[in-house]
Amino acid sequence: MGMLETARRAGGCQDPSPSPGRTRAGLLARPRPFLLIATLSICGTVVSLQQTLMLPVLPGLPALLHTSVDNASWIVTATLLSGAVSIPILSRLADMFGKKRMIMVALALMVVGGVLGGLSHDLVPAIVARALQGASFVVVPIGIAIMRDELPADRVPLGVTLMSATLALGAGAALPLSGVIVAHLDWRSIFWITAVAGVASLLAIWWIVPESPVRSGGTFDYMGALLLSAAVTALLYALSKGTQWGWLSPPTLALTLIGLALLAVLVMVELRARTPLVNVVVAVRPGVMLVNIASVLCGFAMFTNMVGTMQLLQQSRDSGYGLGLDVLQAGLWMAPTGLVFGAWAPVAARIIRRFGDHAALLGGALIMAVTYVGRVFLSTELWQVVCGSVLVGIGVSMTFAAMPNLIMAAVPHTETASANGLNTLLRSVGSSMASAAVAALTTVLVVTIDGTRHPAFAAFEILFAIAAAASVVAAVVTLPLMRSGRPGAGASERAIGAEGDVHSVHGVDNRSVEGTAT
Template sequence: MSERAFTSPQTLRRKSVPSHLAVRETARADRKPAAPKRTSLVITILCLAGTVVALQQTMVVPLLPDFPKILGTSADNASWLVTITLLTSAIATPIISRLADMFGKRRMMVVAMVTMVIGSVIAAAGGTFLMLLIGRAFQGLAASLIPVGISIMRDELPREKVASAVALMSATLGIGSALGLPLAGVIYQSLGWQAIFWISAIIGVLLIIAVVAIVPESAVRTRGKFDAVGAVLLTAALTSLLLAISKGGEWGWTSEPIILLFIGTVVFLSVWFPYELRVSQPMVDLRTSARKPVLLTNIASILVGFSMYANMLTTTQQLQLPNVGGYGFGLSVVVAGLCMIPSGLAMVALAPVSAAVTKRYGAKITLIVGSLVLAVSYVARVFLTGEVWMVILGATVVSMGTAIAYAAMPTLIMRSVPITETASANGLNSLLRAVGTSTMSAVVGAVLTSAVVHVGPLALPTENAFKEVFWYAAIAALLSIGVVVFIPRIQVAPGISGGATSGVYDGGAPTGAARAAGAAGIPAAVFPSAAEAGGLSAPGTEDEIVVSGTVVGAGLKPIRQAVVNALHTNGEPADWSRADNNGRYSLVLPESGRYLVISSADGWAPSSQVLDFVDSSSTQHLQLSLRLTLSGTVAEAGRALEHALVTLTKTTGEFVMSTFSDGSGRYEVPLPTAGRYILTGLDPEGLASESLQVVLASRSAVVDLELGGRPELAMAADAQVLA
């Protein structure tokens, strides 16, 4: 069914965009396509920036045994130099990513790198444990750069370059972590510990200059009020959770501080979740995050992060253990770190391979392949322990699986969220990966300290302790495969060009919009594979425009949380948007032209119309005029009852709504969400009543109530009366 909007579907002329629409984009129709050399340079700079900030995660690890003596502190205090970076990176990633969507991705990328430079200078010049701790906290803020950089690639690179660039950028976290150990060890032994931070600061300054000079500012953004309350609540929850996970083994999992931290996490999240569902422009769009492709990808990200981090935490320990019992190798910190270089190089080499698999078979298959490689390689590591080369080989293969899996995650996320939310969605995905890695860190600490052999004053982990960790990592990788297989895929429509994919589309249209597409006569779940192959909706298009407007209902009243979906007239998805509490939406379209625009909202019949969009000044207000209702009549012995009570409750007992019949015995209430309900009628005297169990769907339904007699269903439009 198609409805007429209150603005006619004609070519939209240039007009000023009201500031309250909170969306802006600079027109790019006249911009020349980026030259190949410049494109390669942008990719190189972004990936170098990602690698440098990832180095901050592991750069102090080789120094931890010496920091207590250098800084005059305890070993427990020195461990905070790693913990504080973990905390600040986890907190900053979703916040900076959301700000990037709102105020500019390159701008927030520069902000993240500036914090790294400031932190490096403070750490290098401070000379005390407190100053070093503050510097490490600032360095952790820079981790938010990676998801922001991935979003810049989606916005700015040509379509054919996006998949490989995103794969390489995703791998930078593992590359930096693998290379951080040997580089920090070499610099420490050659130039002193301060040199590690001075070099980081110098490289950071050079990269900031390169980013400003070479990387274009993404014009795709959404303006509005930053969700400060949501940010504070999420920060408190993450701090409590990650601090409890990282310090549980050291403080005791049943100690009062850890129990209080876990309780605090539950309390903060229980406040944060309902608040984010109510606020007009949430920091994290929980409705979008709950969609099947996004939710399952994020769950898989936790499991993959958990699995891959075992490789980082155990390999150098295995190589450094003294040869006691036939399983240690006694390598120095520097040599053990150098043994991790093949792992880092493998991740670089596998990035284009991962991109090729994604282009040919889709990101879902890529993630399955990466997780399978992780599982198989960890099983192999259980048995490959006798020689140094075996350990290096096992670690390298794990890194290969990590590179393949990590490259697919942003692709799966970005194909399923509005284009104006790609940075924040990737930021949440990166955060959940960090939760997985933190949990593995706690598991490794618990396992390696529970199974030890005493050699003089030393308590060394046994060989079986390492094997136990590898089994846990393999199981997590297999569980991630079990999650990924349920991620919907895209089905190619006959007659539409695209690569080979299969499955059901769930990439650009939420359920309500999909229903509207069916109402408009578009075959359900039939779209081309371009979005699956690249994982994105028309990435890298030079003529992208942002259009905006408001979804309204009867009386031109804005409809909150409505869904607007734009498709090409051949059925290819362009973008979708969820309106805020004021009904405002924005869409990023690959170019000006004609699109099929579908709007829907809970409780309203969907609307569809074909519209022509000229440029970024185009605005379109969409109207949903038909409210979905549950209605009928109340009668007794064939006589209509006036002022009869009609109530609707859930089968589980919750009250939904009530009303009274009018002079003709008719009642009408807004249609609730689909499900099973108890519909009850009571006569005005309160003597006779009747209850029906009805099953309501997403269409208006008419149910008549006959009090004191056999219930009758006058009409059932997507409703069923159960005797």
Template sequence: MIVLCGCGITVSLMHTLVVPLLPEISRLMDLSQDSASWLLTVTMLSGAVCAPVCGRLGDMIGKRKVLAVALGLMTVGSLVGAVAWSFGSLLVARMLQGAAFGVLPLGISILKDELPPERVMAGTATMSSTLGVGGAIGMPTAGVIAALLSWHAVFWAATGASLVMLVLVVAFVPESPIHTGGRFDVLGALGLATGLVALLLAISQGAHWGWASTPTIGLFAGSVVVLGVWATHQLRVRSPLVDLRTSTRPVVLLTNLATTLVGVGMFASFMLTPLQLQASTATGYGFGVSVMLAGVCMLPMGLGMLFFSPVSAKISARRGAHVTLLCGALIMFVANVCQALLPGGLPVLIAVLMLLSIGTALCFSAMPTLIMSWVPATETASANSLNALLRTIGTSTCAAIGGTFLAAFTVRVDGAAVASSTGFQLTYTIAAGASLVAAGLAMAVTLVIRRAGGHVAEVTELGGEADVDLVA
């Protein structure tokens, strides 16, 4: 469990470590801000495509094997970044780092297969929280390394961390005994990749291109068509990349929808709080602190998720994961409402971040537990990967919304145009609304489970086909 949680933190670090490096890379390589932002976009696209593919391959041929391959790609990508000689080579490096996004759902599935039943919830909760931990500490850590050494040193550090985790996985993580075999759905993988790339490109670049521009509308329309055809194919093929029949079971479907909204509710603070902390006090909302101090202020958020995850597991064990998800979404709603009020004191802001970390820990621990309770044991990796993909869509949507509002509402400070408080407040308000709707979906999950007699769904394999039994 320690090794797998270390993998989760390392992978989540890869998604945020480049953020503080963008200004320096833009200056050294003579890039525009829009061009440099592709170092984030390409990682997101790569991760979104590779996560479901890794999940399906893990269920088929072995989760440990695929986990090791994903970590190997991340190691190679980090090494390429460390010796990058051009913007193109740096893009390739970030794409390879993003390919490891499937590590988190694979790790959760391995814990489900290997841990004693009484420790599965705690292990799943801790593993899920690593996404928030890495996201909170990635930016300040990278900023400090870059300030003391160079941006190349950040990638060298990532190479070392990736290689260590790969060795530890090979040495200590056992291969899961549960797998399906069968043929890999290549056509389904290509269709999903095409649809996701079109959708996420439209979401991530819409603010730059214009939401009503031809490329944005064309990508949105194209993604709808491609994903519609892909869904039809998945329902007809014998061994689909994503089992849509399992994914449309009420508990699984509602949990996945809630996951997207939780991604919105969580990412607003991840995205905006560092900007608030470093903004000038003349803006009316900023604190004017350094990058290093901003990182210190964000650190309690990540640690809060890690330390509170065992508590969330206990709540799920006693009351059910659906109750944990409901409580977490409501706490996130309160925290985002507080953020929308733009706390004026640093201690108050840190307290709000801690509150958000508690809500996020509850939600992150509950969602994989709900998913794995209602899908066959042979599909846990692919089901968790789909859940992780939807969370990525949520965070990408939040980033697009926040970026649009910050660019649309500006104020002049010391002769320069900077984001006004309005953009922050609107983004936090939408995050609060998303959290509230997620709480409503969690309530719907609760009603579905109670109508089933208050029992827990246990999925068994009968005659080679998944069947759901309700067991007291």
């Protein structure tokens, strides 16, 4: 009792002992693991779907909204920035006030954005709508934290794997679906579809998912939220506009320097905060820092696969290497990459249970590295492009399954949502870097054929080589983690050696509570 009382006072945690009503009525009402996993995974897929659904429509938006290409690009930029800001804030609030509650808030914002976008005929309302929908990005990291709280230990690897897979599963499904919408419906139907899907997800969460009693307590770090939001916005905006402005242009350099300076101030502020938005002491632990570095690199490799492959499939045959497919055809050939995430989830979960999270992360990174090396030389035939994309998808599936488990094994139980939120944010940074790299290479390296400019095939060769190098580095940073974890132990089955942590993950009756790391 003394240790638990000390942990509660230090971290502001609620009493982990279930109340009599919770013990009987709560356990009887607890959903089956499969139902909980399915509900959260479907919601994650819906969120990922709405993130990507607008991308194929973007080239036609300037004409549809009677605006410039630069202004229309804000439809995507606003979603990216909103997601980057909302992930750390809402995930921290989830740890403090309830994970189910914050998922419902995020999905409600997604529905409001869908309705606003469906009714809009001008640029500004459409941008606001997409910004509101960007808040739903946080559903995946909070959903992973809920699984850790609610699932039996032996089901956590499968649940986390499926939840992580939704990031690519929804993106893969969005590409052909967007093609169908563009061909047969008004473009604003995208907003209505996401609104309806959001309502269904909201009702499913309310009806099926229980609220976890694990809370961190404390007060919200408003200064940390302001600094982190400003820093991330400056850096991501510089990444998204670097190709257009020039990577060495004054605006790009100014935004980059401002973002880095704000991050430095954020670290100093968070070290002094009683309940920091970002627990810097925990974040610099090797078990957390190395996984977050791998997250940036794997996010780069994942998005390079999605964007690079789509461009290869849609590139004109006049370029000498393109396959000349339209949006719908290219989306259908990308579907196997998205489906492999879901199909590979049980395999990845078995690998984690048998060999450990570290081995899964290392193996997935090596699969991506080897595949990307092959894609440098084998990317001219349709079967080569599709097979290469699917193999990268298998590697990404393994890394995405392992990283949340490794993060949760290295942080207090009361910080799982916020720690996974930061990991997801860094993955988004990696994706933004990949998007910038694709745009820069395909703009700089071009060939002119019959008076028409096309990206040179060398641009894709260099892109895949960079992705291979990123995957190799991700594998290298995993090696120190191999020494810290015993084979065959998933994160959900290991005790955390952090000071003040008390672990137990086998249901409500022995739910774990940790004090806030200081």
